[in-house]
Amino acid sequence: MQIDESLVKWDRTAPHPAGSGIPSDKVVWESPGLTPTPRATISVDNTSPSVTEVNASTGQPDHAASLGQRIARRSKDVGRQAGLTARYGIEGLGQAAELVTEPIRQMVTNPAARALDIPEGKPLGQAMSSFADNIGLPKPMNDTERVVGDATRLMAGGGGMAGAAGKVAQATAGPIQTAAKLLSSNPGAQIIGAAGTGAGAGASRASGGNEFAQLASGVAGGLTAGGMVQAARAGLQSASVLVPLRAQRVEQQIDQALSGAGVNWKDVPEAIKQSMRKDAEAALRSGKSLDSTSLSRLLDFQRVGALPTRGTLTLDPIQITREQNLSKIGANSNDSGLHGLAKVQNENNNALIGTINRLGAGRSDDAHSVGERAISALQGGIKREKQSIDHLYEQARDSAGRSFPLNGNEFTSKANRLLDDALLGGALPSSVSQHLNRIALGEVPFDIAYAEQLKTAIGKLQRASGDGQARMALGLVRQALDDTPIMELGKSGLAGGPTTASANPLYAGGTQIGEQALDAFNRARLANRTMMERVDRIPGLKAVYEGTATPDDFVQRYVINRSAKTVDTGNLAEELRRNDPDTLEAVRASLAAHLKSAAIGNASDETARFSAAGFNRAMLALGQRKLQQFFSSEEIAQLKAAGKVSQYTSAQPVGSAVNNSNSGALLMGRGLDLIDRLAAKVPLLGLGPTISGVTRNMQQHSAQSIGPALLQRTKQKASRLPGVTFGTLIAAEEQQ
Numbered sequence: 001m002q003i004d005e006s007l008v009k010w011d012r013t014a015p016h017p018a019g020s021g022i023p024s025d026k027v028v029w030e031s032p033g034l035t036p037t038p039r040a041t042i043s044v045d046n047t048s049p050s051v052t053e054v055n056a057s058t059g060q061p062d063h064a065a066s067l068g069q070r071i072a073r074r075s076k077d078v079g080r081q082a083g084l085t086a087r088y089g090i091e092g093l094g095q096a097a098e099l100v101t102e103p104i105r106q107m108v109t110n111p112a113a114r115a116l117d118i119p120e121g122k123p124l125g126q127a128m129s130s131f132a133d134n135i136g137l138p139k140p141m142n143d144t145e146r147v148v149g150d151a152t153r154l155m156a157g158g159g160g161m162a163g164a165a166g167k168v169a170q171a172t173a174g175p176i177q178t179a180a181k182l183l184s185s186n187p188g189a190q191i192i193g194a195a196g197t198g199a200g201a202g203a204s205r206a207s208g209g210n211e212f213a214q215l216a217s218g219v220a221g222g223l224t225a226g227g228m229v230q231a232a233r234a235g236l237q238s239a240s241v242l243v244p245l246r247a248q249r250v251e252q253q254i255d256q257a258l259s260g261a262g263v264n265w266k267d268v269p270e271a272i273k274q275s276m277r278k279d280a281e282a283a284l285r286s287g288k289s290l291d292s293t294s295l296s297r298l299l300d301f302q303r304v305g306a307l308p309t310r311g312t313l314t315l316d317p318i319q320i321t322r323e324q325n326l327s328k329i330g331a332n333s334n335d336s337g338l339h340g341l342a343k344v345q346n347e348n349n350n351a352l353i354g355t356i357n358r359l360g361a362g363r364s365d366d367a368h369s370v371g372e373r374a375i376s377a378l379q380g381g382i383k384r385e386k387q388s389i390d391h392l393y394e395q396a397r398d399s400a401g402r403s404f405p406l407n408g409n410e411f412t413s414k415a416n417r418l419l420d421d422a423l424l425g426g427a428l429p430s431s432v433s434q435h436l437n438r439i440a441l442g443e444v445p446f447d448i449a450y451a452e453q454l455k456t457a458i459g460k461l462q463r464a465s466g467d468g469q470a471r472m473a474l475g476l477v478r479q480a481l482d483d484t485p486i487m488e489l490g491k492s493g494l495a496g497g498p499t500t501a502s503a504n505p506l507y508a509g510g511t512q513i514g515e516q517a518l519d520a521f522n523r524a525r526l527a528n529r530t531m532m533e534r535v536d537r538i539p540g541l542k543a544v545y546e547g548t549a550t551p552d553d554f555v556q557r558y559v560i561n562r563s564a565k566t567v568d569t570g571n572l573a574e575e576l577r578r579n580d581p582d583t584l585e586a587v588r589a590s591l592a593a594h595l596k597s598a599a600i601g602n603a604s605d606e607t608a609r610f611s612a613a614g615f616n617r618a619m620l621a622l623g624q625r626k627l628q629q630f631f632s633s634e635e636i637a638q639l640k641a642a643g644k645v646s647q648y649t650s651a652q653p654v655g656s657a658v659n660n661s662n663s664g665a666l667l668m669g670r671g672l673d674l675i676d677r678l679a680a681k682v683p684l685l686g687l688g689p690t691i692s693g694v695t696r697n698m699q700q701h702s703a704q705s706i707g708p709a710l711l712q713r714t715k716q717k718a719s720r721l722p723g724v725t726f727g728t729l730i731a732a733e734e735q736q
Contacts, residue, residue, distance in 0.1 A: 080138050087129075087137040094128030107249055111289060250281045253290050260292035263299060269634060272302045283707040291712045297648060298710065303641035306351040307344050312648040313709040317655030324658040348649050352610040353600065355642045359635055360589030361596040370590045371554030373583045374576060378544040381579035385531050392524035396517060397449065404514025405487040408439045408446040415480035419473060427469040429461060432477060448514065451481055452521050486514040539564075540572045555590050559626075566625045573629040588630040594618065595639070599646070612646035619643055 101124045110120045122130075133139075254276060255265040268276070276299065280290060294313045301308040311319040323341060330338030356362075364370070396402065415436060419425040435454055439446045455478060462474050535545045540558035543549035558564050558572055576584040598618035600608035619627075619639065627636050652658050 083136075083138045084140060087132040087139070090128045090132050090137075094124045094126075098124050103249055107252070110287075246281075247277070250277055250284060253284060254280050254295065257290040257292040257295045258299065261296035263296050267633070267637075268299065272299070275302055279706065280710065283710040286707070286711060288711040290710055294710050297644070298706070300641040300644045300648070303638050304351050304355040304645050306348040306645050306649070308648075308706055308709075309341070309344065310706055310709040312645075312651075313706055314713070315648065315651055315653055317653045317657075320652065321656045321658055324652070324656075328659060345649065348645070349608075349610050350605075352642050352646055353596070353605050353608060355638055356592055356596045356599065357605070359631070359638065360585075360592035364589035364593035365586060367553070367555060367590065368551045370586050371549075371551035373580075373586050374540075374554055375544055375549050375551060377576055377580035377583040378541055381575060382531075382535070382541075382545055385527075389524060389528045389531065392520070392527055396452070396520035396524050399513075399517040399520050402449045402517045402521075403445075403447045404517055405445070405447050406451055406484050407487050408442070408484075411446070411480055411484040412436050412440040414483065415477050418476040418480055422472065422476060424469055424473040424476065427467070428473040428477065429465075429470060432458065432461070432474065436477070448486075448517050448521060451484065452525075455481055455525065486518065534571075537568075538571045538575065539568050541575055555587055559587060559591065560594055560622070562621055564626075566623065566629075569626050570629045584630070591622070591627075591630055595622075610646050612643065612650050615646060616643045 105121050105123070113120045121127075251265075258265045265273075276295075279298065280295070283290065297313050297315075298308055301312075309323055310316075311323040327341035327345060330340065331342040333339075365373075416425070419428060432454075435444075438444050444450060458474050458478050458481075462471050462478075465471050465474070535542050540549070540554070543558070559569050573584060573587070576587060595615060595618050599610050599615035601611075601614075603609075624636070627639070631639070652660075
């Protein structure tokens with residue numbers, strides 16, 4: 001007979017019925033829920049007792065109980081076991097469903113409940129257990145029933161998971177379908193393995209085994225006939241699902257928080273992501289949400305390899321006051337254990353300088369050397385291009401049709417018409433007017449070669465002239481010259497020369513020869529015009545072409561200065577990239593050196609103090625678009641991070657009370673040393689170690705425990721109680 005503890009009363013002290021014959025070392029159980037009330041005896045020290053039914057009035061063994069009474073009691077026991085089975089099934093399905101519901105509860109419903117100030121939801125397994133209580137299902141009351149419950153719950157959960165996975169496999173495709181098929185395969189073996197696992201772990205718990213023993217027993221129980229392979233596969237699969245779910249939750253929290261700060265998590269390098277995930281996961285164990293601004297500041301610290309503190313992540317004025325003043329106190333003390341924050345500040349300063357060095361400042365040449373290299377690279381590009389153009393002109397001059405006549409009559413007529421329409425006839429230089437007259441009168445052989453010489457002369461006059469109207473008039477003549485056609489066979493022009501095949505052998509091959517020569521000159525002229533237009537468009541390149549560029553200020557004048565337009569700097573960078581990529585790297589390093597100089601001046605790296613104001617002014621003057629001509633997106637992010645971190649580590653927001661004079665910190669540091677010396681002479685006082693220990697713990701906590709700083713903070717009312725000045729300074733930090 002099973003003893004239902006919900007229906008019995010365990011009475012150690014009540015006297016046994018007179019003459020009952022029940023030994024004094026027995027415990028009497030009474031079950032008032034049955035009529036007549038049965039009684040049973042159980043040994044106190046017996047862990048697996050056999051229960052003997054006794055008569056309610058005499059206490060004697062109830063051998064005379066009627067068959068109907070015995071059947072009624074056994075029927076009630078059968079009903080109880082059915083109720084327990086139903087409970088185990090409900091709870092098992094609920095616990096299995098937590099694989100899906102728990103991430104939603106933790107990431108969606110609970111945060112929403114906290115925001116609305118309403119109670120958070122329970123895990124589905126607990127909710128189903130409460131449901132079983134509400135509908136009156138019995139609870140397990142002894143070890144046997146608890147072990148059976150463990151096995152049954154896992155059987156129900158395993159069967160339910162296998163069935164659900166089968167439905168998912170039918171409705172999906174790809175990796176999800178593959179995983180679902182694995183979870184739904186061999187459901188019978190999975191259920192058997194689950195039962196063995198639950199029974200093994202439950203039995204170990206009932207016998208007093210610790211968590212490790214329960215785990216080992218559960219694994220051993222799961223490796224039963226028919227379920228050995230499948231249980232192992234199901235266990236591995238469950239682990240592989242749970243780990244990505246936790247990692248995915250952390251990833252989503254980080255992505256959401258950083259997007260609120262305008263940062264794209266996908267663009268962050270993987271090496272930095274790994275460290276960020278670790279810090280965020282540790283902070284999220286508190287159950288709170290991540291703070292977007294603090295997390296973005298942590299990303300800045302990670303990008304430059306600096307160590308954040310709570311104050312530099314939160315920019316809380318009180319926390320900053322504590323950290324800055326404690327750093328000064330520790331630095332003024334002889335106790336090396338109090339130097340932690342001061343060393344962090346020094347290492348962060350070095351990290352900022354190191355970041356700029358890695359981006360090129362550490363390998364930059366002096367300004368003259370870089371300018372000399374840039375000028376030389378640009379000159380080399382111009383020289384190669386001019387050689388190519390000269391070669392095209394030589395090909396055109398060597399062509400058979402270079403002496404082919406052009407229609408001089410049409411040329412001069414169109415040139416005069418264009419000048420008259422623009423009222424620029426008087427603005428044309430006299431040397432060009434004379435050429436027009438001689439062509440019109442037929443005094444010169446107006447052929448392709450002559451026309452090309454005239455075009456060259458017009459181009460030189462245009463570049464040398466400072467008179468705008470003269471340049472416009474020369475341009476109109478050049479336009480008419482470009483549009484002049486070849487003299488057709490059989491026609492005559494004022495300066496066209498003979499146009500019959502017998503008089504001019506050139507026509508024996510047709511006009512194609514002349515057209516080919518004209519095309520050759522056009523190609524050469526187009527190449528030259530393209531080069532000259534580019535030279536005129538890029539101030540730095542034009543200075544090199546004209547020989548006015550100087551090495552000492554070339555980079556400063558044509559790249560760094562505000563007067564150097566971004567588009568001009570970009571074009572100059574493209575010229576360097578095309579002609580000599582190594583020189584472009586030298587200019588890039590010179591830019592980094594300029595930023596470094598703005599941050600630390602002429603000081604050496606070992607003694608320099610990184611100036612946030614100077615560095616950020618230089619960054620602002622260069623601008624995002626100009627930096628993009630020389631640095632990658634991630635490198636620009638590092639430069640910006642250096643500017644931000646330098647601000648975070650030197651910030652003293654409104655409300656802070658940092659002792660910048662260092663006088664108070666000096667006295668406090670010397671006071672700590674004095675207390676230590678006194679404590680050494682009177683060891684029983686213990687004052688030195690106490691104060692030093694508290695301060696040391698405060699420093700280490702501030703410098704290393706950044707988890708609370710990454711979480712969203714709630715505003716707290718300021719305390720109206722006065723604080724003790726020194727006591728509040730070195731008191732343990734409040735939990736965020």
